[in-house]
Amino acid sequence: MSNKPLAPAIEGWFTMDEQPQLIGSQCCHCETYFFPAQNRYCRNPDCDSTEFREALLSRTGRLWSYTNACYKPPAPFVAAEPFVPYTIAAVELEHEQMTILGQVITGVDVSDLKVGMDMELVLETLHETEEDIKVTWKWRPMAAAITGGNAQ
Amino acid sequence: MSREVVIIGAGMHPWGKWGHNFVEYGVAAAREALADAGISWREVSFVSGGATVRCGYPGYVAGATFAQALGWQGTEVNTSYAACASGSQALAAARNKIMAGDCEVALVVGADTTPKGFLAPAGGYRPEDPDWVRFYLGITNPTYFALYARRRMDLYGDTLDDFAAVKVKNSLVGSKNPRARYRKCFTAEDVAASAMVADPLRLMDICATSDGGAALIVCSLDYARRIGKGDAPRIAAISTVTPSFASAVVEMPDIATDSAAAAGIEAQSFRASLPVKAYEEAGIGPEDVDLAEVYDLSTALELDWIEDLQLTPRGEAAQWLRRGDTALGGRIPVNVSGGLACFGEAVPAQALAQVCELTWQLRGQSGDRQVEGARVGITANQGLFGHGSSVIIKR
Numbered sequence: 001m002s003n004k005p006l007a008p009a010i011e012g013w014f015t016m017d018e019q020p021q022l023i024g025s026q027c028c029h030c031e032t033y034f035f036p037a038q039n040r041y042c043r044n045p046d047c048d049s050t051e052f053r054e055a056l057l058s059r060t061g062r063l064w065s066y067t068n069a070c071y072k073p074p075a076p077f078v079a080a081e082p083f084v085p086y087t088i089a090a091v092e093l094e095h096e097q098m099t100i101l102g103q104v105i106t107g108v109d110v111s112d113l114k115v116g117m118d119m120e121l122v123l124e125t126l127h128e129t130e131e132d133i134k135v136t137w138k139w140r141p142m143a144a145a146i147t148g149g150n151a152q
Numbered sequence: 153m154s155r156e157v158v159i160i161g162a163g164m165h166p167w168g169k170w171g172h173n174f175v176e177y178g179v180a181a182a183r184e185a186l187a188d189a190g191i192s193w194r195e196v197s198f199v200s201g202g203a204t205v206r207c208g209y210p211g212y213v214a215g216a217t218f219a220q221a222l223g224w225q226g227t228e229v230n231t232s233y234a235a236c237a238s239g240s241q242a243l244a245a246a247r248n249k250i251m252a253g254d255c256e257v258a259l260v261v262g263a264d265t266t267p268k269g270f271l272a273p274a275g276g277y278r279p280e281d282p283d284w285v286r287f288y289l290g291i292t293n294p295t296y297f298a299l300y301a302r303r304r305m306d307l308y309g310d311t312l313d314d315f316a317a318v319k320v321k322n323s324l325v326g327s328k329n330p331r332a333r334y335r336k337c338f339t340a341e342d343v344a345a346s347a348m349v350a351d352p353l354r355l356m357d358i359c360a361t362s363d364g365g366a367a368l369i370v371c372s373l374d375y376a377r378r379i380g381k382g383d384a385p386r387i388a389a390i391s392t393v394t395p396s397f398a399s400a401v402v403e404m405p406d407i408a409t410d411s412a413a414a415a416g417i418e419a420q421s422f423r424a425s426l427p428v429k430a431y432e433e434a435g436i437g438p439e440d441v442d443l444a445e446v447y448d449l450s451t452a453l454e455l456d457w458i459e460d461l462q463l464t465p466r467g468e469a470a471q472w473l474r475r476g477d478t479a480l481g482g483r484i485p486v487n488v489s490g491g492l493a494c495f496g497e498a499v500p501a502q503a504l505a506q507v508c509e510l511t512w513q514l515r516g517q518s519g520d521r522q523v524e525g526a527r528v529g530i531t532a533n534q535g536l537f538g539h540g541s542s543v544i545i546k547r
């Protein structure tokens with residue numbers, strides 16, 4: 001195991017807490033949420049607001065759909081050698097009424113998943129650099145039977 | 153509608169991986185379309201090109217590039233770029249010009265040469281670019297199609313066999329299309345033996361990118377009558393409507409959907425909004441459609457489109473497929489050209505290629521791929537961020 005410090009893969013997109021949350025924004029007028037954060041113009045066609053506040057998004061949601069990546073994506077993805085396939089989820093957040101993509105934690109396969117399952121946001125390694133370990137948000141099934149592994 | 157616009161010529165350069173300059177394909181397609189219309193290049197007074205962003209500056213000004221290659225003769229030009237919907241927007245520009253009485257005959261043309269390998273975004277650290285973000289996080293094009301496919305499986309009970317059956321159906325009919333790139337009849341076993349790319353989609357469930365060119369000669373009904381082609385297929389509708397906020401289906405290259413949290417906002421999918429406007433403009437309903445050319449970027453996506461076009465009730469496209477209702481000779485044949493499964497995608501040409509196919513079908517010229525008695529055809533395709541186009545052609 002590496003003892004390099006942890007650093008967010010994308011600065012300012014999620015909190016680095018034990019119980020991490022995605023950092024989005026919310027329109028001060030119509031309450032529409034945005035992820036990634038949108039602070040310049042509101043995309044609600046009935047709202048012309050330019051005022052936004054930071055919004056920490058719900059940590060849990062329901063699985064909208066899922067798949068995996070059997071082949072190594074091109075750069076800027078940084079793949080481990082040898083490449084290990086990973087699972088991907090689209091999760092619906094009930095309060096925000098939006099769906100957010102992300103990898104699923106290591107060790108969870110598509111055969112472990114089903115549309116509608118409860119999912120939770122966690123942090124896990126995306127890749128390592130010379131200086132640090134880049135972590136990103138990933139989705140984890142909340143069902144006790146599915147533990148996965150290697151979660152930060 | 154002030155003036156009707158008809159299609160008197162259609163032409164295509166065969167799809168493949170030829171590696172030539174895109175202009176060559178566009179010129180070949182244009183010349184075939186002109187010959188098909190039986191008119192000379194000098195009759196054309198407006199050239200509307202679908203742009204390609206992969207072939208340098210000439211691709212950005214495609215309308216002028218094709219006009220120059222065919223020989224400057226003083227036409228007006230236009231170039232449209234809308235990813236896969238580029239051809240439809242170029243067609244809409246020509247149709248509008250003719251409907252406004254500003255032009256009698258227009259050439260609409262799109263062509264592309266695709267680079268080898270993955271289309272990767274520019275490097276660096278660029279989190280403001282959604283395309284960079286999703287690749288960095290490991291989300292590629294097949295991810296999106298696989299998410300839609302898996303949802304069909306969990307919601308409607310579609311199976312891997314169903315997706316393979318789309319490929320088998322399209323390759324069977326595409327094998328008879330001399331313009332198609334892939335002309336082998338694949339079996340369900342072939343599909344099952346191909347490598348899993350993004351579960352549940354295998355390599356043979358996902359379309360390739362191709363070189364190709366397609367062109368149409370469109371004109372006013374008056375002009376068509378004057379040259380004895382008054383019964384040519386008419387463009388009954390072109391829909392390029394956007395989805396309505398909040399779009400509920402995550403679309404390439406986005407990492408998240410819109411939020412529907414605001415009061416009075418309803419979450420909706422984009423694919424369903426395109427045909428609604430097309431049907432309304434054409435003054436017909438899905439029950440009037442004889443055949444459809446839809447954007448099968450993946451096998452499973454063909455099933456989504458069939459439902460979005462309201463050709464079957466939501467969730468039932470796979471049942472129709474199993475009964476042979478979407479095959480040639482069935483109730484509503486879909487992708488009798490062979491679809492993207494047999495062509496591969498040549499971005500700015502693809503929407504026009506769909507209309508070429510409908511034109512030949514409505515004229516009854518499709519030989520052993522002919523849909524008997526075809527009078528009405530519809531196309532559907534999609535660009536990035538969930539916009540696309542749908543065109544209805546009527547005889």
Ligand SMILES: [Zn+2]
Pocket residue numbers: 027028029030031032042043044047048049
């Ligand atoms: Zn707002």
